[in-house]
Amino acid sequence: MKTKEKVILQPSLYDNNPISLLDDEKNILFNFLSISHFPISLLKLEYPSYTDCILKHQHTRIEILIIDEGSLEVVTNSNRFIAQEGDIVVINSGAIHEGKTLDEPVKYRVIMFELSFLENHYQMEDILRPFQTNALLFVEVIRDVSILEMCNRIFDAAGIQSEFVLLSVTGLIYQLLYELIQLYAYSVKEFACADNEFSRVLVFIAGNYCNNITSSSISKTFGYSQAYFCRLFKSITGLTVSKYIQDLRLQKAKELLQKTQHSISYISSEIGYNNPVYFSKCFRERYNMTPIQYRQKHISNEQ
Numbered sequence: 001m002k003t004k005e006k007v008i009l010q011p012s013l014y015d016n017n018p019i020s021l022l023d024d025e026k027n028i029l030f031n032f033l034s035i036s037h038f039p040i041s042l043l044k045l046e047y048p049s050y051t052d053c054i055l056k057h058q059h060t061r062i063e064i065l066i067i068d069e070g071s072l073e074v075v076t077n078s079n080r081f082i083a084q085e086g087d088i089v090v091i092n093s094g095a096i097h098e099g100k101t102l103d104e105p106v107k108y109r110v111i112m113f114e115l116s117f118l119e120n121h122y123q124m125e126d127i128l129r130p131f132q133t134n135a136l137l138f139v140e141v142i143r144d145v146s147i148l149e150m151c152n153r154i155f156d157a158a159g160i161q162s163e164f165v166l167l168s169v170t171g172l173i174y175q176l177l178y179e180l181i182q183l184y185a186y187s188v189k190e191f192a193c194a195d196n197e198f199s200r201v202l203v204f205i206a207g208n209y210c211n212n213i214t215s216s217s218i219s220k221t222f223g224y225s226q227a228y229f230c231r232l233f234k235s236i237t238g239l240t241v242s243k244y245i246q247d248l249r250l251q252k253a254k255e256l257l258q259k260t261q262h263s264i265s266y267i268s269s270e271i272g273y274n275n276p277v278y279f280s281k282c283f284r285e286r287y288n289m290t291p292i293q294y295r296q297k298h299i300s301n302e303q
Contacts, residue, residue, distance in 0.1 A: 039061075039113055039114040039116075040111075040112070040113045040169060040170070040173065041110070041111075041112040041113070042109070042110070042111060042112075042154070042155060042158050043109065043110040043112075044107075044109050044110075045107070045108055045109070045110065046105070046106070046107045047101050047105060047106050048101065048105045049101050049102065049103055049104050049105050050100075050101060050102065050103070051100060051101045052098070052099075052100045053072070053099055053100060053101060053106070054074070054097065054098050054099035054100070055098060056075075056096060056097070056098040057096070057097070057098070058094055058095060058096045058097065059093075059094075060093050060094060060114065060115075060116075061093065061112045061113060061114050061115075062090070062091070062092070062093055062112070062113055062114075062115060062138075062177075063090075063091035063097075063110060063111075063112045064088060064089070064090055064091070064110065064111040064112070064151065064176075065083065065088070065089040065091070065099075065108050065109070065110055066088055066108055066109045066110075066111070066148065066151050067083050067084060067085050067086065067087045067088075067089070067106065067107075067108045068085065068107045068108055068109060069085055069105070069106065069107040069108075070084075070085065070101065070104045070105050070106035070107060071083065071084045071085070071101070071102060071104060071106060072089075072099050072100070072101060072106045072108060073099060073100050073101070073102055074089055074097065074098075074099045074140075075097060075098050075099070076091060076092070076095045076096070076097040076140055077095055077096055077097075079140060081140070081141055082102070082251075083141060084286075084287075085287070085288070086143060086148065087141055087142070087143055088141070088142040088143070088144070088147055088148060088151065089140060089141055089142075090138040090139065090140055090141075090142065090180065090184070091140075092137045092138055092140070093115060109151070109155060111151060111154060111173075111176075113173055137185065138180055138184050138185055139184040139185075139234075139235065139236070139237070139238035140238065141237070141238045141239070142184055142238045143238070143239065143243065144183070144184075146179070147176070147179060147180070147183075147184075150172065150175060150176045150179060151176065153172055154169060154172045154173065154176065157169050157172055184238060198232070198236060200222070201218065201222055201233075204218065204221065204222075205218065205244065205245065205248070206248070209245050209248040209249055209252075209271075209272065210249065210252070210270065210271050210272040211272060212272065213245065214241070214242070215229060215230050215233070215240075215241035215242065218241065229241075245272075246282060246286075247286075249271040249272055249273070250271075250282065250283055250286050250287075252270075252271050253267055253268075253271050253279070253283060253291065254287075254294065256270065256271070257291055257294055257295045257298065258295070258298050264276050264279070264280065264291050264292065267279075267291070268280075279291070
């Protein structure tokens with residue numbers, strides 16, 4: 001079994017006996033790092049393919065998953081999606097959620113914190129109460145380099161030998177929360193008004209993403225102004241229209257690479273890319289390997 005590097009934490013600031021559980025049956029190592037008497041938890045987890053790694057449960061904490069390698073199918077309330085390397089998943093307070101790996105292993109980190117611990121000022125209580133009551137929610141899947149860097153800084157800060165580590169981690173949590181509220185929070189009331197119509201938009205995209213569709217053409221089809229449609233789309237999905245379409249295309253490409261022997265040019269054309277070179281570039285940026293390398297890896301794993 002591969003040995004995992006542990007973050008070394010100052011004993012006086014963290015639990016005297018941090019939990020380290022080994023599940024021999026699944027060959028999984030859990031590293032649980034929790035600050036004593038302080039409602040912040042940082043975890044590093046790794047699971048093999050086809051594993052129920054998050055059993056269905058709920059809690060009042062905000063939980064943030066950072067997918068470092070592989071992919072994870074996540075269900076929150078009635079929403080099901082696949083989070084991939086580079087994605088950040090936000091589990092809202094009170095959301096019933098579960099997760100499992102599919103055809104590849106996953107490595108991910110978790111940041112968990114109670115909103116209540118941040119209410120040390122009456123103005124903060126007013127700001128955070130809508131998130132505790134679910135009047136405001138965070139977008140569930142985020143792909144944002146700046147947010148990812150902030151999450152990385154939290155883990156880096158937790159590993160520094162310093163008497164000020166709690167101050168550092170807390171400050172970074174505040175900063176992360178601020179950015180999430182500014183960029184990725186939305187009103188449930190506003191969402192409910194748009195929900196019925198917007199579900200038709202997603203169905204339309206799902207049936208036409210291999211065709212030449214754009215934010216302009218979609219907004220015209222459903223009677224939105226393009227500017228409003230783009231803002232609404234990102235507030236609900238966490239992605240731009242073009243990025244959402246690209247992710248659908250690349251997911252389809254993975255399926256075709258696994259299940260067929262079609263050429264890269266053919267697959268590129270089938271999923272809506274006229275230029276196979278550009279398709280390969282997009283695929284490599286998303287999965288850190290070329291389409292050919294992905295196919296070869298899949299074949300090797302099956303043998």
